[in-house]
Amino acid sequence: MTAVEKFEPKIIGFLCNWCSYxxxxxxxxxxxxxxxxxxxxxxxxxxxxDPQFVLSAFEKGADGVIIxxxxxxxxxxxxxxxxxxxxxxxxxxxxxxxxxxKERCRLDxxxxxxxxxxxxxxxxxxxxxxxxxPLLVAP
Amino acid sequence: xxxxxxxxxCGSNIAEKISSAAVAEAAxxxxxxxYVKIVDFICSEDxxxxxEGSLKxxxxxxxxxxxxxxxxxxxxxxxxLTNAGMNPYLMQMVNIREQIAWVTEDPADATEKAxxxxxxxxxxxxxxxxxxxxxxxxxxxxxxxxxxxxxxxAALSLAEAGRAVVLVERTPFIGGLPVRFxxxxxxxxxxxxxxxxxxxxLLHGDHVGNIELMTMAELIEVTGFYGNFIAKIRxxxxxxxxxxxxxxxxxxxxxxxxxxxxFNSNASERKAIDFxxxxxxxxxxxxxxxICIRSKGVECRACKDACPMGEDVVNLDELExxxxxxxxxxxxxxxxxxxxxxxxxxxxxxxxPDVYDxxxxxxxxxxxxxxxxxxxxxxxxxxxxxxxxxxVGSLDEDHKTYCSGICCQYAFKFNHLIAAKLPGVSITHYHxxxxxxxxxxxxxxxxxxxxxxxxxxxxxxxxxxxxxRDSNGRLQVSAKGNVTPADMVILCPAVVPADGAERLSAxxxxxxxxxxxxxxxHGRLDAAQSTLKGVYMAGACQEPMDxxxxxxxxxxxxxxxxxxxxxxxMIEVEPSTAEVDETRCAGxxxxxxxxxxxxxxxxxxxxxxxxxxxxxxxxxxxxxxxPAGAITGHHFTNEQIMAEIEGVLQ
Numbered sequence: 001m002t003a004v005e006k007f008e009p010k011i012i013g014f015l016c017n018w019c020s021y022x023x024x025x026x027x028x029x030x031x032x033x034x035x036x037x038x039x040x041x042x043x044x045x046x047x048x049x050d051p052q053f054v055l056s057a058f059e060k061g062a063d064g065v066i067i068x069x070x071x072x073x074x075x076x077x078x079x080x081x082x083x084x085x086x087x088x089x090x091x092x093x094x095x096x097x098x099x100x101x102k103e104r105c106r107l108d109x110x111x112x113x114x115x116x117x118x119x120x121x122x123x124x125x126x127x128x129x130x131x132x133x134p135l136l137v138a139p
Numbered sequence: 140x141x142x143x144x145x146x147x148x149c150g151s152n153i154a155e156k157i158s159s160a161a162v163a164e165a166a167x168x169x170x171x172x173x174y175v176k177i178v179d180f181i182c183s184e185d186x187x188x189x190x191e192g193s194l195k196x197x198x199x200x201x202x203x204x205x206x207x208x209x210x211x212x213x214x215x216x217x218x219x220l221t222n223a224g225m226n227p228y229l230m231q232m233v234n235i236r237e238q239i240a241w242v243t244e245d246p247a248d249a250t251e252k253a254x255x256x257x258x259x260x261x262x263x264x265x266x267x268x269x270x271x272x273x274x275x276x277x278x279x280x281x282x283x284x285x286x287x288x289x290x291x292x293a294a295l296s297l298a299e300a301g302r303a304v305v306l307v308e309r310t311p312f313i314g315g316l317p318v319r320f321x322x323x324x325x326x327x328x329x330x331x332x333x334x335x336x337x338x339x340x341l342l343h344g345d346h347v348g349n350i351e352l353m354t355m356a357e358l359i360e361v362t363g364f365y366g367n368f369i370a371k372i373r374x375x376x377x378x379x380x381x382x383x384x385x386x387x388x389x390x391x392x393x394x395x396x397x398x399x400x401x402f403n404s405n406a407s408e409r410k411a412i413d414f415x416x417x418x419x420x421x422x423x424x425x426x427x428x429x430i431c432i433r434s435k436g437v438e439c440r441a442c443k444d445a446c447p448m449g450e451d452v453v454n455l456d457e458l459e460x461x462x463x464x465x466x467x468x469x470x471x472x473x474x475x476x477x478x479x480x481x482x483x484x485x486x487x488x489x490x491x492p493d494v495y496d497x498x499x500x501x502x503x504x505x506x507x508x509x510x511x512x513x514x515x516x517x518x519x520x521x522x523x524x525x526x527x528x529x530x531v532g533s534l535d536e537d538h539k540t541y542c543s544g545i546c547c548q549y550a551f552k553f554n555h556l557i558a559a560k561l562p563g564v565s566i567t568h569y570h571x572x573x574x575x576x577x578x579x580x581x582x583x584x585x586x587x588x589x590x591x592x593x594x595x596x597x598x599x600x601x602x603x604x605x606x607x608r609d610s611n612g613r614l615q616v617s618a619k620g621n622v623t624p625a626d627m628v629i630l631c632p633a634v635v636p637a638d639g640a641e642r643l644s645a646x647x648x649x650x651x652x653x654x655x656x657x658x659x660x661h662g663r664l665d666a667a668q669s670t671l672k673g674v675y676m677a678g679a680c681q682e683p684m685d686x687x688x689x690x691x692x693x694x695x696x697x698x699x700x701x702x703x704x705x706x707x708x709m710i711e712v713e714p715s716t717a718e719v720d721e722t723r724c725a726g727x728x729x730x731x732x733x734x735x736x737x738x739x740x741x742x743x744x745x746x747x748x749x750x751x752x753x754x755x756x757x758x759x760x761x762x763x764x765x766p767a768g769a770i771t772g773h774h775f776t777n778e779q780i781m782a783e784i785e786g787v788l789q
Contacts, residue, residue: 012784017210025208028237036248039255039787040238041780042209044715047733048759048775056781060788077758078670078735087763119242 009063009129011038013122014053016046018076019111020068026115034119035126038066046070046107047080051091054105064104064129068121071109081109100135103128140171142261143199145190147181147206149236156240156249162205165254169261171201182212187219194223201264205233205257226269228714228774231260255787262786266779270714273752277366278467279704282307284358284643287315288686289678290472291337292693298349300701305464306341307372308354309639310402311425312415313338315474316498317686319402319416321505321512324552324685325579331418331507338420351464354381355425357639359461361647364753365673365703366467366710376457378412378426383452386422388414390453393445398430400509404499407509412442412453417507426453467704468673469647470696471657472689473640475679478532478539478633486531486630487606492517493614494606494628496531497549504556514560514627522564522626525557526616528604529570532633535601539633539654543683546631547574551583553629558590567594567623569604569616596621634683648737649674657681667695671737672754675699715774716755717762721747723769730761730770 015021021042027034043049046069054065067088069081088107095102106125110118144166148154163175176193180186181204194202202225204216209232217227235253243249279302283294286308294306317323318338320330341350353374360371379390391413400409402416411430414423432439433455443453480488480496487494493516495503502508503515516522527550532538547570554566568587573595575584587593598604598618605617606628615624636655644651649669650658657676660668667675675696678689704710719730719739724747731739731748738754739761741747750761750770762772 010788012787021208022210025210025234025237028208028241031241033242033244036239036243036245036252039252039259040234041259041783041787042234043759043775043780045758045760048763048772050763050777050780052777053780053784057784057788060785062784062788077756077760080735080758080760083733083760083764 007130007134009037009126009134010061011064011066011125011129012057012062013038013040014046014049014065014067015040015042016069016076016080017042017044019070019074020046020109020118022112023068023110023114023118026113027118028115030115032115032119034122037126037129038122045075045077045080046084047075047077049084049087051087051094054091058100058104058135063132063135064106064125066121066125067105067107068110068118069107071111074111101132103132104135140201140265141197141199142169142172142201142203142264143194143197144172144175144203144205144257144261145181145193146175146177147186147204148177148179149207149240150180153206153236153240156243156246157235157253158246158250161250162254162257166257166261169258171265172261181206182215187215190216191219191223194220194225200229201267202230203233203257203260203264204230205235205253205260207236208234208238226271228270229264229267231264231267233257233260255789258789259783259787263779263783266776266782267774270773272714273712274709275366275712275753277704277710278368278465279706280304280466281468281470281700282358282368282370282464282466283470283472285309285315285472285474285678285680286313286341286352286354287472287474287678287689288317288334289474289689289693289696290315290470291341292690293470293472293677293697294350295337295340295344295346296694296697297700298346300697301349301706302700303349303351305351305353305370305372305466307356307358308352309357310415311354311377312419312421313341313352313354314420318419319498319505320501321508322552322556324548325577325583327552327555342421352421353462354421358643358646361469364751366753368466368469368673370464370466370469372462372464374460374462376426376428376454376459377423378428378454378457379423380452380454381421381423383448384423385448386414386424387447388424389445389447390442391424393441395439395441396430396432398427403509404502406499406502426455468675468700470693470700471643471649471669471674471676471680472678472693472696473643473680474637475634475683476637478635480531480630480632483532483535483538483601483630483632485602485605486528487614487628488630491606491608491614491628493522493626494630496630496632497546497553500553500629504553514557516626520626521561524565524567524623524625524627526606526614526623526625526628527553527566527568527631528606528616528628529568529631530572531601531630534571535633539635541633541654541683542572542574543634544574544576545634545683545685548580548583548685550629550631551575551587554587554590554593555583558592563592565592565594566590567596567616567625569596569598569618571598571601634679636680640680647671647674667692667699673703710753712752713757715757715772716752717750717757717759717770717772718752719748719750720769720771721745723767724748725767725769727766729764729766733760733764735760
């Protein structure tokens, strides 16, 4: 148990420029602290998040990946977040057979105003990956 | 390769949590990073000068700026690179303020996280390529479709600004729906009097040289893209020369063929050659081929012979023509119509006499209408009671779920006009909701409420109402069993997009919403822009609206046109867009189906997709979708993103 408690997961967060990245900035502006485990990769749209990026993140040592998109209907590029959702569903199906629990790859929606929600999601994600422990099987 | 790292303390904002010394030490082990410069406020005037000076003396190949959010100052620092003679796309920012310093409690954690993020940026920026904004010549002129209030306002304002405008109108006249009305809410202003100066300017004003008005015309094809559209327009034959006709009507007198006049709601007759209605502009008749007896093989030239202006005014053999115009932008102002009230069961529309929709009643009120402005029943009597039914097809799950917004106001206008023309007549309003927004509308409601002969009855569902005839044949309205006689019933149907909106939507590839109105690019931010770049919309083709809003929207669309396209100025095309490598494209066309901007077309000659950089907005969805990896998302390439992932995880 001690080993698990000390485990600090590495998590990659793919954030779209217009909503979720702005939401993360909002959390910053509100000075809402959260664990430092998530490294943010900015993309213009969640529709740019290639399943390859997610697999590569796991391969390079990430214990979790979170994709944050604009809310459905609010995508700056109209429907890129729908593509992200489709690709995430596909990834969820693919990951389990590879030995990666699907909870390690989460998709959620954060608007530019939702600093508190961003903070909550990051805290939840870090906790859930921490509970899963290190990713031992490289896909 | 030499990579320069610039670390901004942001006063104490960053320095308090992230140790620049620790960053500098860690960076010494990063590949190709020979120096880290610490700046106190890099976005300040001093900071920028220091930054630019350092770039000039150090001459790095790539630059990493660890500071605030790129959403704050990416463009600021890109300009610094440009000033220092570097390509602005050779910089990567790391957001160590909003996303690290301000949100991490422990300084050691924050420093460690910042070092990893900067390492990611160093790995990424090595792969970034210099990109150039492309310049493209554009045509500043515009096509406006629809000559109602919104379209006229837009065309006139563009012409005033010196732009050439092609104004295409489907009907034989200008002025749209309101030119057929007598009085307008909220102030009972005379509609033709209000519109006449505008229409006069359009036909004979100071800037008429910039306006090409095409009535009885429709858009049939558009190719190209923002700044460079080619429009094909079908000009139907009017058979009367607009330039030479003086509008005397001699030809109308002489014409032997008659039919019903659709512009008077089919409530009066017209000749084969006739005006749409009295007072119409342009003041010239038009010939309806399907009514003219020549179409039945009879040799007739009565109209031509009657014309006092000579042989050339009436041209019986005129044929339809197709013309092509080059334009840079398109304004859709195709307006609205009324929902077919006969589709609402129980209203008696089309089956009972003296049941009218609002447009038919507007024509009855009009002095140029079929009754010359008199309110009379079908058998010529003056009604002693009138029922006005609001929300016919609006706010209705079975028809249109939205509120049409303008009906309550014109319904109370009707109340006012009926009471003025027929004092003592009893008027009953059946309404579901009452919507009277704005600062002017309430006066009409107050007049109605203050009129002792006016009654307001609220109903829950239109199914509770029935328009029937009693045993004597007199019209009556029953509301949940409460029966009230009515000699005339006026229905206020939902406002729906004009016919042809769907065709235009398909032709231009602009989206419509679920009700068939043109869809905004963004409901609040970009409400006058359609989903296709360079195509704007104005007026009731977008949603039900009154004349005031339509005119304002006309101006809004002009604002977009003038701001976006200027004579002699090229448009700049962002380089961070997607590009197809034709040699790797397998021709599956998946990219075309995922592109939200219709920016991708298929080049069958090369069997490859092609991305129009003007239309591409750089979302990268196609890049991810391409199974062959043939699409590069400039500035967000797979290699750059993968390198960043690897860098932060090291």
